[in-house]
Amino acid sequence: MSHPATAPLPASVLEALRKFDTPTICNAMEIVAPERRLTGFTVKPLVCPFPNLPPIVGYARTATIRAATTPSLQGAAARDQRAAYYEHVGTGPGPTVSVIQDLDGANVGYGAFWGEVQSNVHKALGCLGVVTDGSIRDIPQWAPDFQALAGSIGPSHAHVHLAGFGETVSVAGMIVRPGDLIHADCHGAIVIPFEVAEKLPAAADLLARREEVILTIARSKDFTLEKLKAAMAKSAEIH
Numbered sequence: 030m031s032h033p034a035t036a037p038l039p040a041s042v043l044e045a046l047r048k049f050d051t052p053t054i055c056n057a058m059e060i061v062a063p064e065r066r067l068t069g070f071t072v073k074p075l076v077c078p079f080p081n082l083p084p085i086v087g088y089a090r091t092a093t094i095r096a097a098t099t100p101s102l103q104g105a106a107a108r109d110q111r112a113a114y115y116e117h118v119g120t121g122p123g124p125t126v127s128v129i130q131d132l133d134g135a136n137v138g139y140g141a142f143w144g145e146v147q148s149n150v151h152k153a154l155g156c157l158g159v160v161t162d163g164s165i166r167d168i169p170q171w172a173p174d175f176q177a178l179a180g181s182i183g184p185s186h187a188h189v190h191l192a193g194f195g196e197t198v199s200v201a202g203m204i205v206r207p208g209d210l211i212h213a214d215c216h217g218a219i220v221i222p223f224e225v226a227e228k229l230p231a232a233a234d235l236l237a238r239r240e241e242v243i244l245t246i247a248r249s250k251d252f253t254l255e256k257l258k259a260a261m262a263k264s265a266e267i268h
Contacts (some may be wrong), residue, residue, distance in 0.1 A: 035090070036122035037223050038210065043124075045084045045230040046221070050084055050216045054221070057232035061225045067144045071217035075160070075178040078168050080215035085157040085176045089209040089220075090117055092194035094163055096140025096257040100190035107190065114194045117207075119154035126211040126218075127156050130198035131163030131180065138164035138180045139188025145170035148177070152233035160211065160218045162200045163189075178213060239264045 046054065059066050066104060092114060102110055118125060131137045143159055144167035151159070151172075158176025159165075164183035171177065180201070197206045205211065210221040221229065244259040246252055 030124060037208075042227050043210075044073040046086045046212055046226065048086050049230070051212055051216045051219055051232045053233050053236065054084075054212045056062070056221065056227070057221055057229045058221070060232040060235070061228040065222070068204075069158070069222075070203055070219035071178070073162075075162070075180060075201055075217060076165075076182055076196050077176075077178050078165075078171070079176060082158075082174060082176050082214070084212060086123075086124060086210070086212050086221075087123050087126040087157045089128045089205050089207060089211050090125045090156065090194075091196060091198045091205055091207050092117075092127070092129045092196060093132050093192040093196065094142045094189055094191035095127055095132050095192050096142070096163070096187040097136040099188050104195055110191055114191055117154060117194050118151060121208070125154075125156045126213065127151055127159040127161075127181040128198055128200055128205045128211065128218075128232060129159060129161040129163060130200050131161065132192055133163075137162055138183055140164065140185055140189035141166040141183050142186070142189045142191075143177065143179065144186070145172075148172035149176045150189065151175070158213065160200055160203075160205075160213055162247065168214070175212065176178040178215075178218060198232060235267070239267045242267070 133139050141164040143165040149172040152175045160178045162180040164181045165177055165179040167182055195207050212219050212221055242264040243260045246256050
């Protein structure tokens with residue numbers, strides 16, 4: 030599916046961000062936006078059944094779900110709501126990342142919204158993957174190359190239904206608004222403010238150069254504590 034050429038950021042910026050894993054982006058964020066050191070990323074563990082997939086970078090499409098209670102909308106009304114949600118996912122700047130909060134409280138993950146059908150439908154709508162604190166299922170039938178971070182893996186969809194969409198959500202400690210830029214991989218996810226996105230690749234490269242000095246010594250057969258101290262001092266001088 031094509032998207033209007035009205036994305037907040039050039040596609041080249043998203044491409045540059047995809048070259049780094051999410052922990053590296055978090056590290057780089059500490060340089061370019063130190064005030065966000067304690068906020069904007071997932072802080073609870075999520076299951077990733079496809080850990081070898083590369084990082085995904087896209088604009089958030091948000092929703093909330095429930096599964097432990099019977100939906101208030103039935104029949105045509107429920108289908109209309111689902112169609113409106115798909116419109117939300119499939120329009121506007123892309124690519125997109127689905128971010129879905131499970132509202133079931135102690136029963137979070139009781140029923141899976143995500144499986145073979147939703148992963149394939151969302152992929153067709155231009156979505157790259159999902160970040161949810163709810164459950165997912167149908168792992169062998171999942172859409173190819175569609176990333177997933179989930180609270181759990183379970184067998185049933187129970188009474189799962191949309192509670193709402195296009196609103197601010199909280200997933201694994203990460204607050205996400207519709208349209209936020211999301212970077213995610215098997216480690217978790219982070220919200221990238223638009224105003225610092227273009228600065229992150231350079232910051233990540235700087236950190237890599239600093240780390241390489243220490244890693245070279247740590248991996249050397251000639252490693253000594255004194256060489257490590259010297260490498261740490263040299264690393265600190267790299268700007």
